[in-house]
Amino acid sequence: MSLLEESAELHQRVRAFARAALGAEAPRARAGFEPLALDIARFQARWSPGYARLVAASGDRLDHAATLPAVPAEAFRITRVALHDAALDAARFETSGTTAATRGQHALRDVETYRELSLLYGARALTSDAPGRRTVVALAPPPTAPPTSSLGFMMLAFMEAFDDRALADRWLLSDAGVDVAGLERAASRALQAGEPLLVLATSFALAFLLEALGHRRIACPKSTVVMQTGGFKGRTREIAPAELRARVAAAFGIAEARVIGEYGMTELSSQLYEGTLPGGALAGPPGVYLPPPWLRVDAVDPATLSPVAPGDTGIARFIDLANVDSAVAVVTQDRVRNVSGGIELLGRLSGAPARGCSLAIESLVAG
Amino acid sequence: MTLSNDARRGRVRRYIERVRRLRAPDDPLGERARRELPAVTGLSAAGVELALRQYLELDPSAEELELLCASTPEAERVHVLLSANVFVAAHRAVAVALAASEHVFVRPSRREPVMARLLQEASSAFQLVPELAPAPGDHLYVYGSAETIAAVRSTLPSGVTLHAHGPGIGIAVIDLGPGSTASAAEQAARDLAPDVIVFDQRGCLSPRIALVLGERAAARRFAAALAEELAAWEARVPCGRAPELDAERRRFRDAALYAGEVFAAGTAWVSLDVSGAAPLVPPAGRNFHVRHTPDLLAALAPLAPLVTTVGLRGGRALRDAVATTLPSARRAELGSMQKPPLDGVVDRRGG
Numbered sequence: 235m236s237l238l239e240e241s242a243e244l245h246q247r248v249r250a251f252a253r254a255a256l257g258a259e260a261p262r263a264r265a266g267f268e269p270l271a272l273d274i275a276r277f278q279a280r281w282s283p284g285y286a287r288l289v290a291a292s293g294d295r296l297d298h299a300a301t302l303p304a305v306p307a308e309a310f311r312i313t314r315v316a317l318h319d320a321a322l323d324a325a326r327f328e329t330s331g332t333t334a335a336t337r338g339q340h341a342l343r344d345v346e347t348y349r350e351l352s353l354l355y356g357a358r359a360l361t362s363d364a365p366g367r368r369t370v371v372a373l374a375p376p377p378t379a380p381p382t383s384s385l386g387f388m389m390l391a392f393m394e395a396f397d398d399r400a401l402a403d404r405w406l407l408s409d410a411g412v413d414v415a416g417l418e419r420a421a422s423r424a425l426q427a428g429e430p431l432l433v434l435a436t437s438f439a440l441a442f443l444l445e446a447l448g449h450r451r452i453a454c455p456k457s458t459v460v461m462q463t464g465g466f467k468g469r470t471r472e473i474a475p476a477e478l479r480a481r482v483a484a485a486f487g488i489a490e491a492r493v494i495g496e497y498g499m500t501e502l503s504s505q506l507y508e509g510t511l512p513g514g515a516l517a518g519p520p521g522v523y524l525p526p527p528w529l530r531v532d533a534v535d536p537a538t539l540s541p542v543a544p545g546d547t548g549i550a551r552f553i554d555l556a557n558v559d560s561a562v563a564v565v566t567q568d569r570v571r572n573v574s575g576g577i578e579l580l581g582r583l584s585g586a587p588a589r590g591c592s593l594a595i596e597s598l599v600a601g
Numbered sequence: 602m603t604l605s606n607d608a609r610r611g612r613v614r615r616y617i618e619r620v621r622r623l624r625a626p627d628d629p630l631g632e633r634a635r636r637e638l639p640a641v642t643g644l645s646a647a648g649v650e651l652a653l654r655q656y657l658e659l660d661p662s663a664e665e666l667e668l669l670c671a672s673t674p675e676a677e678r679v680h681v682l683l684s685a686n687v688f689v690a691a692h693r694a695v696a697v698a699l700a701a702s703e704h705v706f707v708r709p710s711r712r713e714p715v716m717a718r719l720l721q722e723a724s725s726a727f728q729l730v731p732e733l734a735p736a737p738g739d740h741l742y743v744y745g746s747a748e749t750i751a752a753v754r755s756t757l758p759s760g761v762t763l764h765a766h767g768p769g770i771g772i773a774v775i776d777l778g779p780g781s782t783a784s785a786a787e788q789a790a791r792d793l794a795p796d797v798i799v800f801d802q803r804g805c806l807s808p809r810i811a812l813v814l815g816e817r818a819a820a821r822r823f824a825a826a827l828a829e830e831l832a833a834w835e836a837r838v839p840c841g842r843a844p845e846l847d848a849e850r851r852r853f854r855d856a857a858l859y860a861g862e863v864f865a866a867g868t869a870w871v872s873l874d875v876s877g878a879a880p881l882v883p884p885a886g887r888n889f890h891v892r893h894t895p896d897l898l899a900a901l902a903p904l905a906p907l908v909t910t911v912g913l914r915g916g917r918a919l920r921d922a923v924a925t926t927l928p929s930a931r932r933a934e935l936g937s938m939q940k941p942p943l944d945g946v947v948d949r950r951g952g
Contacts, residue, residue: 284858284859284860285859287858287859287862287863288855288858288859291854291858291863303855304855305855305856305859306852306855306856306859308852308856309855309856309859309860312856312860312874312881313859313860313861313874315859536847536848536851536852537847537848537850537851538851539851549848565852565855567852583848
């Protein structure tokens with residue numbers, strides 16, 4: 235089979251796996267994770283010289299998902315992490331400029347897998363308490379064409395899937411700040427329609443919103459859900475996560491459990507969510523991020539990349555089946571702890587402390 | 602108060618003469634240096650010995666001292682905040698301060714206080730203080746991380762002149778293009794290796810990257826030869842312990858391996874890029890990145906703000922191009938990057 239034929243077949247298998255793993259036969263279907271992960275890894279080792287070198291250096295036989303050599307997220311910044319030719323890119327998602335002197339890039343040949351899997355799991359995390367249409371807005375700038383932000387792409391997919399109306403005032407963040415009036419109009423429309431409001435936002439944008447609101451509140455349905463993602467990345471407005479959740483809930487007049495954390499990164503094609511939505515399909519305490527069945531996360535030792543003892547802190551090593559055409563195994567600098575069914579996020583691993591005028595690698599790559 | 606340069610040079614010369622004791626292993630202070638420095642610097646005993654014997658700047662020429670005094674503004678009192686970087690750097694920092702004033706106050710690094718103490722005991726030329734208290738009119742020299750400098754700047758009393766010297770790296774620029782000899786790659790690797798190994802790359806002059814002009818095959822030969830040289834050096838001068846770098850070393854190796862080619866260099870790695878990749882800066886600990894480039898100026902541009910010194914191998918045109926692109930960086934021959942003349946602060950990027 236050619237690269238493209240093999241890739242297309244794997245995309246089909248991943249989508250089928252995802253549907254089945256969330257369906258009635260989930261326990262049986264989920265047993266398919268391991269062989270699918272290995273097939274994708276072998277496919278990548280065949281077609282990616284970079285991954286082949288990593289595999290050869292590790293001596294791994296690609297026979298256990300738990301030991302698959304992982305591509306450092308750093309690699310997305312310094313080279314192209316994709317099996318296919320750049321001319322076949324359907325999207326190139328870029329990492330934010332605040333974390334790298336040169337932006338990293340994740341090239342996707344097929345965005346449909348990304349879209350379908352994001353919707354499958356996003357729906358369970360954010361809308362499974364009350365099926366049906368909702369008003370969806372984003373405290374984010376509108377996506378560019380072609381899209382360069384994976385988050386923007388996902389937000390647009392949510393708007394199209396969960397709210398099929400061609401409404402204005404969807405994208406409520408610009409250089410001028412948060413469009414509070416637009417948010418209030420959307421909330422009012424949701425109230426009038428008797429449907430939930432879904433607000434998709436970064437933590438940074440929510441901090442902006444709180445500042446703009448002052449002591450005012452948004453009049454919105456009690457069924458409103460706020461999806462909160464991302465940290466502050468060194469920006470000046472920084473609020474502790476628990477405080478931000480409480481203040482956002484208060485601003486919308488909703489239970490704190492309806493402010494739901496999402497974790498994603500440009501180098502992955504899948505997302506994790508908190509399972510706090512009352513009556514929703516996911517269940518977990520605040521601060522615990524639950525991966526979908528097609529994503530496995532392990533806390534590993536940053537030097538050896540071996541799993542740490544249960545309950546210990548390590549850096550996140552992901553096996554993401556949706557990364558068919560890039561890197562199925564990715565290791566990041568994010569510190570995590572595996573807890574029941576998910577992970578706790580504990581911030582980024584900082585570079586080794588610079589001794590005086592020597593320069594730590596982090597200082598050189600950080601913007 | 603203005604002293605003649607003769608008087609200032611004399612002060613610095615007397616200090617240096619007294620400090621020479623540290624180089625002698627049979628002197629009590631020299632013996633203490635060899636006993637105490639490995640623990641606080643993280644360098645191996647052989648690494649400390651190498652630095653004391655070959656990189657402690659104890660034999661400046663008269664011209665160097667003239668330049669040192671000429672480039673250092675005179676002051677009534679000078680305060681020096683040292684960092685835990687290359688331990689011999691404390692010596693130059695004190696020499697610069699003494700060129701400026703006879704009243705010098707030094708606050709050692711909390712992580713590495715030994716060298717400053719040894720210098721003080723050897724010379725009695727300055728005072729060690731637990732905290733600096735500069736007054737208006739004084740000059741304050743700060744060596745350290747960007748965070749340290751920012752913290753000092755934010756609390757600086759008015760009227761104090763700050764000379765801040767922050768983080769940086771060295772790079773090598775090597776022309777292996779037409780006209781270079783068949784063994785030029787290997788020779789360049791042999792010459793550059795000592796610049797990489799000394800201080801385990803912890804200094805702001807330490808080279809981390811080489812930009813190589815010429816055929817890619819030549820760049821590859823250079824990378825492979827450098828890895829061999831570094832491994833050979835490690836057998837003689839082991840790399841010190843740096844467990845805090847283990848994670849970065851792994852990340853660097855794996856990312857570099859994915860992006861290009863990696864050569865084992867003892868316990869460290871030398872990487873070689875494959876094509877126009879974004880800048881890859883390896884962690885300290887004798888790791889190195891070789892970047893093959895057909896366009897020197899484009900490759901230099903993103904690194905320019907970081908570069909304190911450039912090791913050069915090539916002709917006049919290459920040297921002129923580097924001088925024009927990096928006017929404030931020191932320029933040295935390969936093998937001499939860590940031996941700048943004692944003519945002022947090592948970092949000339951401003952401060």
